[in-house]
Amino acid sequence: MSSSIPSTLPDWPPALPQSQLDHLTTLALDYALSHGLIYRPPYPAGCSSPLSASSISAPISLFPSPFPKDLHSKALKIQEIYNELYARVTMDEEWLEEVVKACFWGVDGGDGFLRELWKGWKEVREKGIKQPLHLLLARSDYLVHQNSKDPLSIKQVEFNTISSSFGSLSEKVGGLHRYLAQQTSYFGASPHLKPENLPTNSPIKGLAKGLAEAHKAFGVAGSEILMVVQDGERNAFDQRWLEYELLEAHGIPSHRASLQTLTTASSLDSSTYQLLLTPPHSSQPVLISVVYYRAGYTPDDYSTSSLYTVRTKLELSTAIKCPTYALQLAGSKKVQQVLARPGVLEYFLPTASTVGGKVSPVSKGGKMYSKEEVDELRESFMGLWPLGDGGEESLEGERLVKESDGGEGFVLKPQREGGGNNVYNKDIGPFLEELEKKDRLLPSTEPPSKSAYILMSLITPPPHLSNILLRSVKPSPDQSPLEDHSADLKEVISELGVYGVALFGKGEVVYNDGKVGTLLRTKGRESDEGGVAVGFSVLDSVVLV
Template identity: 35%
Template sequence: MAQGIPDDVMMNAALIKDLVDVAKDAALQQGVLMRIQETPNSSEMVTYTSFTLFPTPVPKAPFLQALALQTHYNTLVDKISQDPDFLQDALASTIAVDDFTARLFRIHQQILKEGRSQSIVLGLNRSDYMLDQGEDGKLSLKQIEINTFAASFGGHSSRTTDLHRTILKVAGLLEDSQRIPDNNPAAGLAGAVAKAWELYGSERAVVMFLVEDNQRNVFDQRFIEYELWKRNVPTTRKRFEDVCKSGSLDQDKRLFVDGLEVAVVYFRNGYMPQNYVSEQYWDARLLMERSMAVKCPDISTHLAGTKKVQQVLAKPGVLEKFFPDQPQVAEQIRATFAGLYTLDMGPDGDKTVAMALAAPDRFVLKPQREGGGNNIYGSEICEVLEGMKEGTERMAYILMDKILPTPSKNYLLIRDAPLQISNCLSELGAFGAYVRRGKDTVMNECVGHLLRTKGSEHSDGGVAAGVAVLDNPLLF
């Protein structure tokens, strides 16, 4: 079986032109849409969300490995969120120098002090990987990060499967179209939200999507909303500003916003410092955390997704503490870790600095930030580290081995960009969903996957950032 798209298809200019027309129309028909940058809050003008013309070849074994691991990653994140001593120790150095993480941590401490109002926990996360090509040529699955907050494109990736199958059929590649695996994260993510809503126990109460002021990516989220509506679960979309103006708790700590009782707060906003434009926004976050509403994620799960926690988990013996009776699970998770190194003050951190300065192209420097576009690469690592190698501000970062995937050829369909064949790198994400009530796990599933692809000239970047595009695995 040929692994990828045959060269006679890839290089046939007339066919490619026809396929691009079919592909863009199919994307619009499937709802793989984004509002345009000029009018991010209006659906009068929309365009297709950027995507690859063809699906990208992905070996079946590591693909299945990522999906199989996801329930264990769900369990790990949930256990970390319930271990305040671990979070305190892991984040101690970071919160000393990183104001944003410190503010989140203060909310976490206040909630611990008051006692959690809600025993129902809802987690929707996505663990992201690349296939690293070792010196021996072998491919291994290596984790980039786990997103415990606002993991996006579960909606769109539920629709791109049919999009790529259609393109392959039009190209005469009927057999290849069957190598694209089924995928419907929107239904799985919504299923977990619906379960949390049901456990909350009030049919009148709503699921509140807490959304950004600029909502270009509204359609991706709408797919999850539609799945909830199908299940007769009421939803509303509110911004921080709405919670500031009309959010309140009653004597039972039930949360009300604009007169609606909120059963579940699904945070799609609040993971970056710039999301908190005033003290009132921080007050609104605390109000929601203190409430009876189920939070996705709650504050301790938000902290469990930090880069510093990722680095601490890679230390010898740490994973085993979370899986004392399942050493094989700890081993399976550890096998996906790239090298992760501390920049704390002291000999270990000094060693990391020296290593990074000696060979910056081998590493990625990561701050405690989500949302794409924050990481530092190559010679820029030297510039940043030289400026702070003796100072405590270096503790706000971690260092990670750079993963080296094998490039593939594809066409990236990006609005207003020239159509050309590109050298591409891909990133695979596995979506996880879990619900716990008290000590009982009610649901723990891998609910689908996401493949994103970018031109190999780009170091960093997500789809919303305009660098990566949506894709599908073509399994071989």
């Protein structure tokens, strides 16, 4: 495969006169607004209502961004294996517990958020798991990596097991770029900008089918799906498209509620442990088949202890959770780091050449993969090291930080999702020193704070790529009504996310789809973080080169 992968990407975007760029921008914004590629606008100060009679275009790129065709195919190819891997990690409870507890052993030290999730998982196991099935709606994120001697490659940023968002809006932005190519041919600006290089992308169908498969497995007539959302959610439309697909393609109604609302609106049947939801518009409870989390991935979603309590209540029910506590813990950065150790992939994905070695109990009798397939997963890893546990790997990581002028060329990652949490390059050294100062106040029996982090080699994206990033902006008093967006030409980095769906439990994967669709997020090269919802990135699509 590598022989057809380029060593660099074309300079981008192609040059166009301002009049043509303005025309493309007008077409793009109208398409976005008319096709549901939208956000709710920021709320005025003091207002927390999630309802609004207006909308704005989601942040988008004007051009699709170049991505190597063979690397795009590889990312899609290995998603099914990644789904299987994380299913097996989740089902191997003993292994998972040992790994994640390394981040917070003790009472107060380490990662408090992971500890709370683990405590909920522990409580559910002690009281008895009522629903053995787990539903994974995943997204594996990659950057194109370039070094001086090898062809371009893809390297994994992270694997998301909770609230893998933007599938719906990603489908819409792909449609936008195909529309611009068909309507204008991008004015002949690049030979790459032709329909056959703009692949179709349908995450809405695949993600909704995963939810429908879980609903079907629940198997109780009249039950419905619950989507757990954040209060004041501005990205509701990305979620609504899944709601519409569930209803129109599968005949399954769904409901939206925040954790706070569920403290009073949800209940467990005392004998059957079925989860009942009383919607605000009705006094008649509804039986819930699937709990789909688009919240609960950050400590900010649990502002009071009662919200952890309601999360555990949902977990104790017979509803199928997407994700369960265990599956959310499996998506932690710590698990990603441990999977990169020699032999760990083969522990979960034994091949014909390794089957005689130590194998996870949940892998025995499961689907077999070839050594080449497992090696393709390993090739997507960057260097990963633990910190703070005193072992050889941890000491190696700390040595690398010191020898790299305080962390240049590395990123420090906590066990968090959603963007805005990482520490980069030379900021790492001073950050770790501050953690060490705080740790001096902790009892020696507590883990060091840096054990809540992993160290990862930075991926080096190709240079000379730019794009025009369109964002809606809040009008100012002296602004023309037509100037309601910004169009910034920036040098950019694009991150490819590949969606996957798996339904599994009792040592068996019963449904696995690795070709659900993709997401491309593009950000200014000066920005270390990459979240769309927190304002760092825009939604994009690929043009295959």
